Amino acid sequence: MSQTRSTFARGEFSSLVSSFRQTGFVVHEPLPGVVQICRPDNDAGERLRLLISVGVHGDETAPIEMMALLLEELARNPQALALDLMVAVGNIDAIAQSKRFIDVDLNRLFTPPAPTGRTQFQGSREALRADQLMDVTARFFEGRPHKWHLDLHTAIRASFYPAFAIVPGSPNDLFLRWLGSAGIQAAVLNPDATVTFSAYTCRYLGAISCTAELGRIGELGKNDLTQFSQTQHALDALLRAGVAPDLLQSTLKPRLFRVAQELIKRSEAFHLTFDGHTQNFTEFAPHTLIARDGDFSYRVGDQPEYVLFPNPSVRVGLRAGLMAVSIPG
Ligand SMILES: [Zn+2]
Secondary structure, X not given: OOHHHHHHHOOOOHHHHHHHHHOOOEEEEEEXXXXXXXXXXXXXXXXXXXXXXXXXXXXXOHHHHHHHHHXXXXXXOHHHOOOEEEEEEOOHHHHHOOOOOOOOOHHHOOOOEOOOOEOOOOOOHHHHHHHHHHHHHHHHHOOOOOEEEEEEEEEOXXXXXXXXXXXXXXXXXXXXXXXXXXXXXXXXXXXXXXXXXXXXXXXXXXXXXXXXXXXXXXXXXXXXXXXXHHHHHHHHHHHHHOOOHHHHHOOOOOEEEEEEEEEEOOOOOOEEOOOOOOOEOEEEOOOOEEXXXXXXXXXXXXXXXXXXXXXXXXXXXXXXXXXXEEOOO
16 A cells, blocks of 8 residues: 555654645645635635545545645646645544544534534534534635535445435536536435535535445445546546536436435334345335334335445444435436
8 A cells, every 4th residue: 555545544744734835726625635726816716616525434545545646746746736625534533543433423422512403422622623614614615606525435246337426505517516526326316315514515515415335335445446547537637627618518417316314213122124235226116014113013115215325233213224215207
């Protein structure tokens, strides 16, 4: 594994910082694992502000390696950076221990603290990290009209669409086309999304955002990055050219889905009626019983539904899966 990749995974950017600084960029490291690289001019209103987050789940290492490589290459020719960039390595403590999280899933904590939002898990290490990330992100995006957030993950299970995205808020055509160009074959619209990092930046900061699942999980330094090559190429082009106008002509848009229901684990009695290893986007016929939780049951509605992230072993109160319906693109 390259040195950049291992130091990057610890949230250290020192090797990159000097090269961008020497080229005249304003570089901030407001938190461990967060770097912001911006042009110094004050009339930056129209330029895209891009946040790329990786390692929000500490065991999803391929996007960490991919970003380390991209930034390492960019740092050799720093003036090529075409936008204002923030890179956040999410759960550094969990990454160091090769774990998904230490106390609780970080990607369920991106809500403002109580009384307005989060009421659970306040004492956890991840709650503190979520608060810090929300704070620096809010300041990075403040007052900017054009802001994108790509939260890059890899999935635990196989998927009928190996690369897909969950898109909070209302869909943006250019953004969907960019996702298509990055090899994302399916986009699941989730207008009511809450608690995830991308839902926070969309809902509270007005960013166009997504949680992108780029392929299968792998061990740090042992990932087969070729499965991510199309995404890597599109990210490189975005960093160097911004949002290219010819994207509007792109026909690579992902197939569209919309979240129909969330499977919330209300009690320890929760169980799925199908194997927990079922692939993402497995189709279920209308009215099929999909889960029971004591007296409560979850059924498919009037049109076929496709399961995402089934995981009955989450904590009570959290989401044990999503069901989506196909919608016209
Ligand atoms: Zn993840």
